[in-house]
Amino acid sequence: MRKGLVLLAAGLMLTGCAAKTWAPKYGTSAQDFDGANYRCTQESRTGFAAGGSGYIGAALIIGSAIGAKVQAAKLYTLCMRAQGFEPVKD
Numbered sequence: 852m853r854k855g856l857v858l859l860a861a862g863l864m865l866t867g868c869a870a871k872t873w874a875p876k877y878g879t880s881a882q883d884f885d886g887a888n889y890r891c892t893q894e895s896r897t898g899f900a901a902g903g904s905g906y907i908g909a910a911l912i913i914g915s916a917i918g919a920k921v922q923a924a925k926l927y928t929l930c931m932r933a934q935g936f937e938p939v940k941d
Contacts, residue, residue: 871928876935884936891930895923 875884901915902908928938 872939873931873936874939876937879935887931887934887936891927891934894930895926897923897926 873884873888897919899915899919901911903911931938
């Protein structure tokens, strides 16, 4: 059971959020995009903290890790929009 919980947690953490395709603002080069992408990736990094023992502790850690990924994705989107890029609707 514990092995299954660990595998589930690892799978959730590795999948992350779906990647978006970004449309450049007019007159933007690939180098501009790369710079904005790097800055926004750095600025959107978030940490998480949780603890406990047993299944409760594991659930808290998993929940905290998922919450941190969601928050990082929101921060990245806000940063890219502030740089003049817009997500493309697929």
